[in-house]
Amino acid sequence: MTQPTIKIALVGAGMFGGDVHLRAYADLQRFGIAGQLARVGLDKFSRDLAPVKFELVAVATRSEKSAKRAAEEFLRITSYASRAYFGDEPWHDILRDFPDLDVLAVATPDHLHTQPILAALAKGVHVLTEKPMCLTTHEADQIIEAARAKNRIVAVDMHKRYDPDHLRIRDDIQKRIGAPLYGTAFLEEPLEVSTSTFKWVESSDPFSYVGPHWTDLIYSYYRAKPVSLTAVGQKKRLVRDGINAYDAVQVRVDFDNGMSINFHNNWITPPDFEGPVNQGHEIVGADGKVESDQQYRGFRWWNKGGGSRTSNNHFTRDVLRADGTRAYVGYGVDSLTVGLVAVCRVKFAGETRDAVAHLYPTAEEARITCAIVDAAARVRDLNFKYLAEGKGATVTARFDQDGITLCDPNRASEGADKVFQRIYDRAI
Ligand SMILES: NC(=O)c1ccc[n+]([C@@H]2O[C@H](COP(=O)([O-])OP(=O)(O)OC[C@H]3O[C@@H](n4cnc5c(N)ncnc54)[C@H](O)[C@@H]3O)[C@@H](O)[C@H]2O)c1
DSSP states (O other): OOOOEEEEEEEOOSTTIIIIIHHHHHHHHHHOSGGGSGGGTOGGGHHHHTTOEEEEEEEEESSHHHHHHHHHHHHHHHSOOOEEEESSSHHHHHHHHOTTOOEEEEOSOGGGSHHHHHHHHHTTOEEEEOSSSOSSHHHHHHHHHHHHHHTOOEEEOOGGGGSHHHHHIIIIIHHHTOSEEEEEEEEEEEHHIIIIIOSOGGGSOHHHHHHHHHHHHHHHHHOOOEEEEEEEEEOSSGGGGTOOSOSEEEEEEEETTSOEEEEEEEEEEOTTSSSSOEEEEEEEETTEEEEEESSOSSOEEEETTTEEEEOOTTTOEEEEOTTSOEEEESHHHHHHHHHHHHHHHHHHHOOOTTTTGGGSOOHHHHHHHHHHHHHHHHHHHHHHHHHHTTOOSOOEEEEETTEEEEEOGGGGGGOHHHHEEEEEOSOO
């Protein structure tokens, strides 16, 4: 009997795809998925899924050099030769060459997720995608429609849901602190990311890039939907380097359960900072408060010439094996694991995508974040313009049964249809 197999191709192998995805797939290639399942509460599938073989058949990036480098790294860790692809749209070549591909993993820049996702779905291939799933609500709808039509999984890598501290908040603490009133969530990225790692900063912004982690996390706690938001951003640091991108963005979202959450993001933290990123969140409830510092969890060291450093060992960590290689575990891997379990259930147990939707962060859930990102970007740009003109930051967005409406009081003299502009016409 042939061994049940899941064939994966990875598009995008930069800072995240080349590190987290590639290493996670390397462990799957060598040892399968069973060992990862208790971490995400899915160990009831361990026996069924233990025999499943995972193969990373292809890896694709923008340039030939980086594609070959990623394939060589995978070969070094696993002794398995994945095929290297490169170019502007290398996913088409992969989908052509591997008609039996099961999963396309997408870790391309933020603005380049929709094309490979739709191409994969058109061929009946499941998708594991980096966040944000896409940058507009319309694209989110296209993705969901295609996934439904083909009964295919689009799992979004929302790994903050699987941080052990966050699982404790979701399953326990949030009930203790009572109805949520307000909160803050922040993620501050290093300057290096915006000035050297990413070639695509001008096509994204700090909130679109890392805000989705928190909007999705808050959604996973409360299942609340947005009713309105306002947003502002600043451009002072990156313009010094000739980069026309926001340094920082602040978004306040009001939700249908009455809570109001401030999301603060930047990508200009100087290298002197002690951790890889600064991040955390806190929520005040009617009967208490929860604080979660994700950066400094009480683990810090310093040494001569090395400065003071922290590390988030919950995200991913290396566990030494007897043969000297290292197992890769953590919540950064967990969110990929759950998507692959859903794919296995559809492929091997004949389940529908609806039946497995509770197993992983779905495209339908990601759509809520996409709608927030989409509206926030428009509100932020208008407020940026009006602030420069000395008119304050008075633009907001409203979400209701009719869709998403921008509210711009600066256009009052032009009539109500200019003050209230519908940018999307379906309920979120
Ligand atoms: N889940 C997380 O915590 C997390 C962390 C970092 C990044 N990300 C997300 O991962 C994605 C990638 O981010 P990154 O940090 O790896 O960026 P990066 O710039 O380091 O890497 C991007 C990769 O995409 C490839 N690429 C670019 N254009 C391509 C094209 N047209 N076809 C094929 N490949 C192409 C590049 O060659 C590179 O390999 C982004 O969406 C980002 O938001 C997620």
